[in-house]
Each structure stands twice: as C-alpha cells, then as structure tokens.
Amino acid sequence: MPPVIDKEKCTGCGVCAEICPLQVFRFRRKEDAVPEVRRPYECWHCNACVLDCKAGAIELRLPLTHMLLYVDSDSLKPSWTGRDTQK
Amino acid sequence: MIPVKEELACDVAVIGGGIAGLMAAIAAADEGADVILLDKANTRRSGAGATGNDHFLCWIPEKHGDISVVYDEFMDSQNATSNDTPLVMRFLETSPKIVNMWNDWGINMKPTGDWHFEGHAYPGRPRIFLKYDGHNQKKVLTAEAKKRGVRILHHCPVLDIFRNDEGVTGVLALDASDDEPAFRLIRAKAVVAATGYVSRLFTTDPTPSQMFNTNMCPSGTGDSIAQAWRIGAYLVNMEKTYRHAGPRFLARCGKATWIGVYRYPDGRPIGPFITEPNVETSDMTSDVWSSAFTDLKLAGTGPAYMDCSGASKEDLEHMRWAMKCEGLTALLDYMDKEGIDPGKHAVEFGQYEANLVTNGIEIDINGQSNVRGLYAAGDMMGNISGDIGAAAVYGWIAGHHAAEHRERKQSEGELAGAKDRMALYSDLYGREGGASWQEANFALQQIMTEYADCGPHRVRSETMLNAGIKYLGDLRKKIVRDMGARDAHELMRAAEVLNLLDLGEALMISARERKESRGRHLRSDYTFTNPLLRDKFLRIWRDGGEIRTEWRERLR
Numbered sequence: 001m002p003p004v005i006d007k008e009k010c011t012g013c014g015v016c017a018e019i020c021p022l023q024v025f026r027f028r029r030k031e032d033a034v035p036e037v038r039r040p041y042e043c044w045h046c047n048a049c050v051l052d053c054k055a056g057a058i059e060l061r062l063p064l065t066h067m068l069l070y071v072d073s074d075s076l077k078p079s080w081t082g083r084d085t086q087k
Numbered sequence: 088m089i090p091v092k093e094e095l096a097c098d099v100a101v102i103g104g105g106i107a108g109l110m111a112a113i114a115a116a117d118e119g120a121d122v123i124l125l126d127k128a129n130t131r132r133s134g135a136g137a138t139g140n141d142h143f144l145c146w147i148p149e150k151h152g153d154i155s156v157v158y159d160e161f162m163d164s165q166n167a168t169s170n171d172t173p174l175v176m177r178f179l180e181t182s183p184k185i186v187n188m189w190n191d192w193g194i195n196m197k198p199t200g201d202w203h204f205e206g207h208a209y210p211g212r213p214r215i216f217l218k219y220d221g222h223n224q225k226k227v228l229t230a231e232a233k234k235r236g237v238r239i240l241h242h243c244p245v246l247d248i249f250r251n252d253e254g255v256t257g258v259l260a261l262d263a264s265d266d267e268p269a270f271r272l273i274r275a276k277a278v279v280a281a282t283g284y285v286s287r288l289f290t291t292d293p294t295p296s297q298m299f300n301t302n303m304c305p306s307g308t309g310d311s312i313a314q315a316w317r318i319g320a321y322l323v324n325m326e327k328t329y330r331h332a333g334p335r336f337l338a339r340c341g342k343a344t345w346i347g348v349y350r351y352p353d354g355r356p357i358g359p360f361i362t363e364p365n366v367e368t369s370d371m372t373s374d375v376w377s378s379a380f381t382d383l384k385l386a387g388t389g390p391a392y393m394d395c396s397g398a399s400k401e402d403l404e405h406m407r408w409a410m411k412c413e414g415l416t417a418l419l420d421y422m423d424k425e426g427i428d429p430g431k432h433a434v435e436f437g438q439y440e441a442n443l444v445t446n447g448i449e450i451d452i453n454g455q456s457n458v459r460g461l462y463a464a465g466d467m468m469g470n471i472s473g474d475i476g477a478a479a480v481y482g483w484i485a486g487h488h489a490a491e492h493r494e495r496k497q498s499e500g501e502l503a504g505a506k507d508r509m510a511l512y513s514d515l516y517g518r519e520g521g522a523s524w525q526e527a528n529f530a531l532q533q534i535m536t537e538y539a540d541c542g543p544h545r546v547r548s549e550t551m552l553n554a555g556i557k558y559l560g561d562l563r564k565k566i567v568r569d570m571g572a573r574d575a576h577e578l579m580r581a582a583e584v585l586n587l588l589d590l591g592e593a594l595m596i597s598a599r600e601r602k603e604s605r606g607r608h609l610r611s612d613y614t615f616t617n618p619l620l621r622d623k624f625l626r627i628w629r630d631g632g633e634i635r636t637e638w639r640e641r642l643r
Contacts, residue, residue, distance in 0.1 A: 018129055018241075019128070019129045019131055019132040020128065020132070021127075021128040021129075021132055021133045021134075021137055021304055021306045022128070022299070022304075022305070022306055023128070023242070023263070023576050023579075026266075028265075039576070041297075041298075041299065042299055042305075043299065044299055044300075044301070044304050044305055044306075045337075045417045046132070046137055046138050046304060046414070046417060047138060047414075047416045047417035047420065048132040048137060048138055050416070050417070050420070051138065051416060052131075052132070060417055060420065060421075062337070062417075062421050063297065065294045065296060065297050065300070065336065066294065066297070066300060066336055066337045067336055067337070068334055068336070068337050068418075068421065068422065068425065068427055068434060069334075069335050069336060069390075069434065069435035070427055070432040070433060070434045070435065071392065071432065071433055071435075072431065072432060072433075073394050073395075073396035073430075073431055073432060073433045074396075074431075075433075076350050076351075076352060076353070076354040076392060076394055076433055077353060077354045078353045078354065079353065
C-alpha cells in the first residue's frame with residue numbers, strides 16, 4: 001500500500017516517520033530496523049517521505065481508486081456522425 | 088486517566104505550524120515573546136503548504152502601481168465572497184514586506200529573476216499571483232522560527248483552548264509521538280489558532296471509499312476553529328462551503344498550475360477566456376464557473392478535460408517545474424510511471440466535495456477574535472480569504488499583536504475546564520471494543536452530505552437542515568458513548584471527529600439561517616438571491632449552553 005519501503009536501501013534513520021503529516025509510519029528507534037507502514041489508508045500521497053528519504057528507499061504506490069483519467073488529446077474533436085453526415 | 092507529561096508556560100501559544108502558524112510564531116518571537124508552537128505532525132512537512140506552493144497573492148508596488156489594482160482583481164477572484172475590506176487592505180499593504188522577507192530567508196520569490204505574476208488571471212487584466220518556488224518553504228520557516236527561540240512541539244495536537252473572564256489562559260495538548268498518549272498543559276497569555284481549512288466533513292466526492300483522498304491534506308480538520316467555538320469565539324460565514332476542482336479521482340489542488348484549456352469531449356473550450364494554452368493566465372474558467380465540471384456531467388456533455396497539448400515544449404517544461412514548486416511531485420511521479428504526458432494526453436477534471444476554507448473564526452484588523460488574547464490566522468479566518476498569501480501575512484500580523492499580551496499576568500490556579508476535557512479524552516482511550524474514529528467520521532460525513540451539502544447538484548432546505556441538526560445531535564451522543572481509541576494516534580483522530588461534529592453543527596445552523604440562495608448555498612425553499620443579504624455576514628457563537636446567530640454588515 002501507499003509508501004513502499006525498500007528494506008535493502010533503508011538506513012533506519014526514521015525521517016519518514018518523523019515528517020509524515022499523517023503518521024502513516026510507526027517507527028520505534030530502539031526496536032525497529034525499518035519503519036512499519038502502519039496506516040496506509042491515511043496516506044495522502046504528498047510525497048514528503050519520498051522527497052526527504054536520503055537513501056531513496058521509498059516509492060509511493062497510488063491506489064487504483066486514485067487513477068488519473070486521461071484520453072489522447074487528438075481524440076478531443078467532433079464525432080462526425082448524425083446531423084453532420086447528412087451534409 | 089491519561090497522565091500529564093508536563094506543564095509548560097509561555098507568552099504566546101501557537102496552534103498549528105503551517106504557513107500562518109509559523110509566521111505568527113516568528114513575529115511574536117521577534118517582539119520578544121516566549122513562544123511555544125504545537126503541531127499535529129512536524130512543521131517541516133505539515134499543513135497545506137507541506138511540499139510547496141507556486142503562487143502567492145500580493146501587491147508589489149513597482150509592478151502593480153496603485154494598491155486598488157490588486158484589490159479589485161482580488162475581489163473578483165474565486166472564493167472572495169467573505170472578505171471584510173479593511174482586512175484585505177491591511178493584508179495587501181503588508182504583503183510586499185512579507186514577500187521580501189521570504190526572499191531574504193531563502194524561499195525563492197523571484198525564480199525568473201524578477202517579480203513575475205502569472206496564473207489565476209483574466210486575459211488582458213492585471214495579474215496578482217506572484218509565481219514563486221515554494222518547494223522548501225516549510226523547512227525555511229521552521230528554521231527561522233527555531234533561530235528565534237520558538238519551542239516547537241511536534242506530534243503534539245492541541246485538544247482544547249481554555250479561557251476565563253479575562254481572556255485565554257492556555258491549551259491542553261496531546262503528546263501523540265508514541266503509542267501511549269500523554270497530556271501537556273500549556274499556560275499562555277495569548278493563543279494564535281492556526282490549524283487551517285476543514286476537510287473530512289463531507290463524503291469524499293471522487294472516491295467515497297477513500298476518506299483521505301481530499302484536495303487539501305486530510306490532516307486539516309479545523310481543530311482550533313472548533314476549540315475556539317467551544318469557548319465562545321464568533322465564527323462567521325460557516326454556511327459558505329467551498330468546492331474545489333482538479334484531476335477527477337486523484338484529489339489535488341493546483342489547477343491553475345496546469346497550462347491548458349478546459350475542453351468538452353468534442354474539443355470546444357468550455358469557457359470564454361482562452362482557446363489555446365496561455366502560460367500567463369491559465370484557464371480561469373474553473374475559478375469563475377466552479378461548478379463547470381459537475382454541470383457538464385449533469386447536462387450529459389461531459390466529461391471535461393484539461394488539455395495542454397497546444398502548449399509549446401518550453402511551456403510544458405515550465406509547467407513541470409511549477410508543479411514541483413507547488414508540491415505536486417507525487418502527481419508528476421505517477422504520470423511518469425504511467426506514461427501520461429500532458430503534451431499528448433488530456434486529463435479529466437472534476438469537482439470535489441465541500442470543505443471549509445475562509446469559513447471560521449471572525450477576526451478584527453489585528454487578527455484577534457472576540458475572546459481577548461485569542462487570535463486566528465490562515466485558512467481558518469472567517470472574514471478574509473487569500474490562500475497562502477493571506478496566511479503568511481495575517482499570521483505575521485496576528486503574531487505581532489499576540490505578543491503585546493506578554494505584559495499581561497499569567498493566569499493562576501487550575502486551567503478552568505481542563506479537568507473535564509482530560510476526563511473525556513481519557514474515557515475514549517480507556518474504552519474497549521467501541522466504534523472506531525473512522526466509523527464515527529464516516530457517520531458524520533453521511534449526515535453532512537445528505538442534509539447539508541451544497542450546489543450545484545445538492546440543495547439545502549429548512550426541513551432537511553432541521554432533520555440534519557437533529558440527527559447530528561443523536562450521532563454526537565452515540566459517538567461520545569461508543570467511540571474508542573486504542574493508541575495516541577487514534578485518540579488524535581477521535582478528537583478530530585469531535586471537532587468536526589461541532590463544525591458540522593455550526594455549519595448547519597448557519598445554513599438554516601441564510602434564507603436565500605447564494606453561490607453554492609442553494610436553498611430549495613428560498614430559490615432566489617436576496618440583494619439585502621449580499622453584504623451581510625452571518626455570525627454564530629456559543630453563549631454558555633445556547634447557540635446564537637446574528638447578521639452583520641460586511642466591512643467596507
């Protein structure tokens with residue numbers, strides 16, 4: 001779910017857990033080697049953790065519900081059917 | 088009982104470390120006040136400006152000439168329906184100073200080398216939004232606050248504000264930095280409330296299953312508006328709910344950063360302003376006609392697309408840069424991964440659910456509420472809009488004036504009311520097997536959306552609002568009885584739900600009182616717009632156990 005931590009790259013500095021505006025992570029410095037993505041449904045995908053991770057160990061995965069809807073710009077044109085075909 | 092971890096005292100307590108809160112803390116500390124700032128998260132990445140912003144409403148005399156040029160344009164802009172003119176003038180007059188300060192501190196306000204204004208503009212008319220690079224703004228402002236000795240308490244949401252007959256006395260905060268909750272009691276001579284806009288009050292429009300898919304960060308639940316309400320502060324314009332627009336299913340602000348044209352599926356522009364992408368103005372259509380996306384859907388002529396394909400390569404690169412300044416890097420990363428290229432692909436836009444921004448605490452020219460020593464700044468100001476520009480400037484103004492209270496005597500004895508509130512939160516924390524905060528929040532959202540939603544496709548009426556107010560009261564009893572929290576984080580969220588309940592109630596009662604249709608406030612029982620109410624603001628407040636409302640003239 002939303003933030004995905006690469007355990008190989010993570011240095012366990014905990015900055016992601018510290019700066020996340022929504023406390024998506026849980027990290028207990030003494031016990032955890034890698035932060036736990038504890039509350040994925042509270043992720044807003046602001047990218048703060050990705051931007052601030054010096055090890056580049058975090059990627060965001062946007063849920064399918066958040067898909068960007070798009071079409072080819074070329075397709076935005078009148079469909080030449082109906083009235084126009086009778087010209 | 089949840090333990091009290093520490094009791095602190097200061098001259099000025101600032102609630103919320105967004106743009107307004109940090110600027111208030113900086114200004115108060117500059118005046119020599121001892122300042123404590125409390126933030127739900129970490130001020131380096133919290134609030135609406137967490138990862139950046141790229142446009143700042145301001146007056147730069149050498150570019151605009153007379154201040155009236157900016158004032159007139161501002162009053163014609165989106166969401167400017169709740170502005171007291173003297174406050175707008177003070178904001179604009181002070182804005183050049185703040186913009187220069189930010190630039191000196193290392194937030195690049197002249198990324199093109201000069202003051203440059205673009206976006207949110209009408210073709211042929213003056214432009215009032217300064218294009219800037221705010222990607223580092225929160226880190227810079229946090230460093231400036233620390234430099235001045237401001238004590239910042241991270242992961243420490245405020246739960247309540249307290250007062251006596253003299254004015255504010257302090258705040259109760261929750262230490263949510265670990266699983267185990269603890270309280271902090273902070274005595275203060277003045278309090279600056281700066282927790283921002285209100286999201287999560289209505290069912291998320293694009294994705295009802297995803298409560299946190301909101302256009303502004305869902306950590307914003309208007310907490311200190313509700314806290315101020317509970318101690319008798321005037322709220323104003325609560326019925327004027329706002330609905331933002333942007334990419335349909337990925338709720339996000341920043342629509343004016345897109346350099347394109349809103350088009351029908353047959354390619355015709357939706358609005359009258361531009362026919363090809365214009366980097367200087369962007370497409371003002373959705374600012375002026377905010378319901379456009381919903382209207383098209385209902386008329387069967389949608390969906391509406393943001394089409395940037397006619398923009399030059401240079402302009403598309405500029406847009407990409409601006410999106411980074413605005414903090415939209417998650418969106419850019421996603422588009423890159425999915426192979427979505429704004430130069431070739433048109434993106435569907437839609438309208439989001441209602442939220443509260445520029446609805447909240449009524450302030451005077453100095454940022455003070457009717458409660459002595461209680462100030463408010465930022466998106467939660469009820470009588471001035473202006474986004475990040477107004478947040479920065481009014482935060483700074485409020486901080487300066489809050490610091491004047493440092494000569495006051497600190498209150499003594501117990502903070503009146505603190506015991507009861509601590510017992511309430513402790514009760515929620517101790518409760519096993521009850522309703523979760525999510526359940527309570529969803530229940531609140533469904534009542535708000537069913538009975539108090541706004542236009543263009545939802546209407547309000549006296550009978551529906553009466554029912555909604557009744558049901559909200561019923562829900563409140565159940566929430567207080569059943570809601571439980573298993574750790575400090577959940578307790579913070581549970582407290583947010585209690586705050587949202589208060590704001591929902593204030594909103595519904597205000598909406599019932601405005602017996603006309605105006606903007607998005609559509610009344611099926613009063614379908615007309617009453618000219619006599621054009622410049623009237625509705626004030627609502629709690630007077631002991633009673634809720635009172637009163638009309639007042641907009642200040643000109």
